[in-house]
Amino acid sequence: MPATPDLQCIELTKDFSDFRAVDQVSFDVPPGSFFSILGPSGCGKTTLLRMIAGFQFPTSGDLKIKGKSMIGVGPNKRPVSMVFQHLALFPMMNIGENVGFGLRQRGVNKTEIKQRVERVLDRVGLPGITERQVSQLSGGQKQRVAIARCMVLEPDVLLLDEPLGALDLKLREHMKIELKSLQSAFNTTFVYITHDQSEALVMSDKIAVMNKGRFDQIGTARELYYDPNSAFVAGFVGDANRFEGKITAVNGDAVTMVTDNGSHLKACTITERVTKGQHVQIFIRPEAIQLTLEAVADADEYTIESVLFNGANSLAILRDPATGDLLNVTLPQTGAFLGLGKGDRVYARWEPEQARCYPGEGR
Amino acid sequence: MTSDRSKLGFYLLLAPLLLWLVLLIILPHIGLFFVSISEKVGVREYETGLGNYAVFFNEPLYWRTFARTAIMSISTTALTLILGFPIAYYIAKMTRGRTKTTLFLMCLIPFWVSELVRTFGWMILLRETGIVSNALQYLGLTAGPVEFLYNDAAIMVGLVYTSILFMIVPLVTTLDSLDDSMIEAGYDLGGTGVSILREIIIPHAIPGIVSGCIVVFMLSLGNYLTPILLGGKDSLWFTGLIYTQFITRFNWELGSAFGFLLLALSSGIVFVGLKLSRQTLSETMGR
Structure with a gap:
């Protein structure tokens, strides 16, 4: 019997007042894998991600994390963390306080917070920056701090909402490789949404191509590239x-x-x-x-x-x-x-x- | 040539500001200051001295009124902040587009009529034969008519109502500039409503809170109409005291001294407030 998937969506649907943003989407993400959702803007991928994070609730269908249904569970009670599109680092706190925010909410004691913050910053390759302000970091460093802020909580699933969109081309290429290596280093399940096919193709173990609220195809990068099963996928990937x-x-x-x-x-x-x-x-x-x-x-x-x-x-x-x-x-x-x-x-x-x-x- | 002309242009543009500052603010204050340090010793005979200030400190009524005005103004400011913050948060974060404009406009509409009319509105509501009193009698909650006017609570109600817009506007502006994803990130990382308010929203809104508080405090401290009308003749508001000295007692010397004391008080309290919130005036007002 295969291991319980870290994330499981069963016929997940989200209706807004005048249109259906996500239409009966079903998929499993096995533990430790890098799963991307690729689609043009307006295809519903952000709504899907926000449902997984808990900011929006599905109209119908079920969403399970490590086998437990998350329907009716608030975003602050879910074992998922999200890296926001513009990272949403708190400018009113220094780096150490930013990364320690989640631990403070859990009531972890101060010395342990300090140790864990330093350890996670070390793992993302930014040791000794706890005293710095957010504005003093470069784009790539902010990116890594945002990931560290989530990873310090040891979430079951890390959600990433096009975090590379704001970076310049060179840095984006570099961060692709880095994200992938961070993912394998932490061995955490990543769910990554993007409209940039090269980000999805390079980093992902599996990619879902989303169009008009539905998944057109789920497969590895190779399968999507060589065996697109619909005209949309053939035109969108590559x-x-x-x-x-x-x-x-x-x-x-x-x-x-x-x-x-x-x-x-x-x-x-x-x-x-x-x-x-x-x-x-x-x-x-x-x-x-x-x-x-x-x-x-x-x-x-x-x-x-x-x-x-x-x-x-x-x-x-x-x-x-x-x-x-x-x-x-x-x-x-x-x-x-x-x-x-x-x-x-x-x-x-x-x-x-x-x-x-x-x-x-x-x- | 050109530099001379551009210099002339610069001074011409600066002139209205300088005229305003010098003629309307600096000169009157210098005049008041000289009046305040001259003591009347006989008919049209004056001596320079601090006697007028001494009168203030020797007469308990004066400095107690002074302290009462300060404490009431601080309470008004705190109350306005407590009431205004949720309203501002709702307008800035929970509404969009038309609703937002409408709500904002609804805060503004009362300010289209004069303060006098607004205060009389409150008198109609609160007086013994007023609407609230009649309603309570009609509902059988009280046996006889109730007088709500002419007490400190009525003054507070009036002051909060008069100044709440000046709290809401800067708060809406700063809260508007807080990215929604910050709040979402707070929840995502396990924060509760209270901890997000304390650690993210309030630190972000501090400049707006401070500038709103400064404006509301100044307005309350310098208010004359509301305390007099809603508080009655026993309202004991420091501006009322100044008015009495100038107009009723015709004692301009003492009135001027009181004016300077009020200026010192408001500057002092604003300074302490800024120090306590670790803000600078340029930071809060520069927004």
């Missing part, structure tokens, strides 16, 4: 070229589609069977497209519309001369494509398995 059109031929999993402009594209279906004439959309990742300068078998001819140079992530935008359809392709930085410029002729092809076809109109 970059993708998206085409809409009608099916012209079906052969098992392999299909051929014609776009509204008349491009014929090969793809494969994963989830649902499609029939000829059905409206579908297909997604092809820019990095899955093979670019050549010479014509090769089953490659199509394109002209370069523009080159967006961004170091290793450089993109070329190709135009199909016959139909005008645009295609984004990652430029391999092997040197072969260094001289490409607007108007040059190139050839592009992809494996049909890399192009995923989903039935239905887009967005």
Whole structure:
């Protein structure tokens, strides 16, 4: 029998007066794992997190932490702690008082508070800063203090509400790695919500992709990237070229589609069977497209519309001369494509398995 | 050239402020000060001395009234804070948008009429033949009419009512600036309502509390109408004493001395209050 999940949501629903923010969400988070909820703004992820923290109560469904139902339990009585989006460190207290706040509420005696505060600050790599004021810390240090303030209480689950959003890019990249290592050092369950897919992909053991109050897919980063089970996930996780059109031929999993402009594209279906004439959309990742300068078998001819140079992530935008359809392709930085410029002729092809076809109109 | 012109512009802009300070505040006070240190020895004969101040300390009625005014004003300030804080908290933190504006406006509306009218309003409510007294009789709670006016409680009611807006406004402003997530973080870390109020909300609101208290204290101390009307002729308010010296007794010398003592008292108490709350005047007023 598997261990009791640290956090368990069962058909959790939250209705506001005029709309449903969270719609029958169910998931388990096993102990010691890093679970991310990824979704665009307004998808209900913050409401979900606030329900777990206890600031909002679900309309229906159940929420269990270590097997105990948390319905009707206030935020100050739950074994969860939250790192707020803007951290919410108390400016009226110094760092030691900030980190010790939770322990003081529990009535722990002063000498023990001091020891535990120093120990946890040591663990997050900030020894000896108890006397400093919040305003004297850098962004990354505040981040770590906010985590220390929660971790000193040894919560069963640590909730993080997009805490990296306010940091600059370099620091954000650095903090991603640090958060992950802090999580494994403390061996505490982290539930992390973000709209930034790279944060979720890099750090998480499991990711739930949330859209319009529902979980579209729960899986590891690889599963979401390689096996998205819906058009939304395919479009939201990673970059993708998206085409809409009608099916012209079906052969098992392999299909051929014609776009509204008349491009014929090969793809494969994963989830649902499609029939000829059905409206579908297909997604092809820019990095899955093979670019050549010479014509090769089953490659199509394109002209370069523009080159967006961004170091290793450089993109070329190709135009199909016959139909005008645009295609984004990652430029391999092997040197072969260094001289490409607007108007040059190139050839592009992809494996049909890399192009995923989903039935239905887009967005 | 340009620097001369910009200097001229600077002084022109400064002129109204300087005129206001010098003509309306500094000059009258200098005048009052000289009046207060001149003792009348005969008809149109004056000597310089501190005799007027000595009168104050030698006459128990004067300094007792002085102390009573100070204590009543401090109590008014405390009461206003206790009543105003929950109201301000409700307006700042529990309401949004239109409700907030409406509630704020409702605090403001009584101030559209003069203080005199507002105080008479209270008299209509509290007097022997007033609404409260009649209501109590109608309900059978009292046998005969009850006089609520002309006591210290009536003065307090009037003073709190007159000054509560000046407590609510700075409190709403400071409480508004407290991020909701601070309060949520407090709860999340296991805090109770009381400990969050004590450790997070009040420390954050201290500048607003202090500036509100200073304003309310000054207003109560310097109030003349409310104590006289609601407290009757025995109200014994220090401003009333000053008024009597100037207008009834025509003793400008003693009146001026009383004026300076009142100034010293209010400055002294505000100073002590700031020291006790570890705030500076620039911090609280600069907001």
